[in-house]
Amino acid sequence: MGAIAAQIDGVLHVMSDAPARQYARRMRIAIAGGTGTVGRLVTDAVRRHDHEPVVISRSTGIDLLTGEGLDTVLDGVHAVIDVTNTTSMSAAASIRFFQTVTQGLLAAEQRAGVHHHVVLSIVGIDSTETGYGYYQGKRAQEHAVQEGPVPFSLVRATQFHEFARQMFERVKIGPFVLVPTMRTQPIAAAEVAERLVELAEGAPAGRVADIAGPRVERMAELARRYGRAAGLAGRVVEVSLPGSAGHQMRDGSLLAGTSAQLRGPEFAVWLREQTGSGGEAKTPRQVGVAGIPIVRAPLPTAPEPSLSNARELIASLQTAGMPITLTIDGDERRLPVHVDEVAFRALQEGVGLVLTRTRGVDATAIVRYLPHAVEVEVAHGPGRTTPRAGQAASLSRSRAEIRRLGGAIGAGPTDDGGFRLSATIPTPE
């Protein structure tokens, strides 16, 4: 199927030019990752096209990292659509996941006589040598498919419109939703799903034209509009990620090239369909179309406020690609409940403040267990700091709590152009 793109009143409109198609045979199509964001929509599209879906995921009983049970479910399958995913952004973990899953799937497909493997990848993943760790995993996945034993179709898509919602789920810290500075040309996941099913119905085609949405947007702005429309709590703050990966997000490397197939709807139209709003309404519907739930705030993202969860907090940020590391010094011990909670909040606020000022450099968090106190330090630098209005208020709450406990807190620019928050709280026996 193709798409017609036309400029009307300065706005690019994209419509499908596909005639209603009838397929001679009913196919059995397996969807690896068929319970995920795009996977659920692929499963719906497979049914709509009058084929039989076979959903493969851990929640349907198959872990593709082990492959146990895969041979049985692939029996009689004509094509496999792979839309599995890992939330890890580290290169090593991402490469391990995509290689293991892909090689396991392809070997099982070969044994079962499946003659078409369809895989979804991402526009722009090879625009730098190393780049974003996750993209290295996607490159490894593409490579395994291209070198593998099963004829394939491979399509790359830009970020989904649904990515705006995933930001609220994955990168919320305290009152902030941290969104990388990114230019994107988002596409509705339902359109991607439709394209994947079209490919599965045809003969293996190798790498086909990329697909993208009709408009170039700024990711943080999409997240803001989504949050407003869905009534989600959290202030969206842009974070400029360091290194070539951050540069790639900002410089347009993730946008579609001229040969890409553009498919609507644009974000504003999609958002209206999901929430009954163009981004301004305060009263969203509880459930959007296409099975994407619209959740009222707040989403359950933060761990319990205790320093024993510091690793979990920082790991969730690292998983989302945020440039921060954690060091824990001294002997970790149980702290009085109130001290523990206030120290964790200071860590959380410090991380929020520092990450929103990183401007392309790495941040560090340190928790020090001293004999009679606990110290929390979050810093980045050297670099340029960016004062942001409205954040001092949340810090002043922490300041009052810490002072009440006899401690001290300070935050501000450092001599080398960095930014540091440091808090010390006594720990009475």
Ligand SMILES: NC(=O)c1ccc[n+]([C@@H]2O[C@H](COP(=O)([O-])OP(=O)(O)OC[C@H]3O[C@@H](n4cnc5c(N)ncnc54)[C@H](OP(=O)(O)O)[C@@H]3O)[C@@H](O)[C@H]2O)c1
């Ligand atoms: N998000 C975007 O904007 C975007 C854009 C372009 C391309 N893509 C690509 O689209 C694909 C799907 O992304 P998504 O955002 O839809 O993913 P998602 O919502 O995270 O869903 C991932 C799916 O994979 C399954 N899965 C994960 N680990 C598994 C395992 N070990 N064994 C079996 N199943 C497993 C999950 O089900 P269980 O948890 O039940 O196992 C789930 O069904 C990814 O490859 C991604 O790179 C995404």
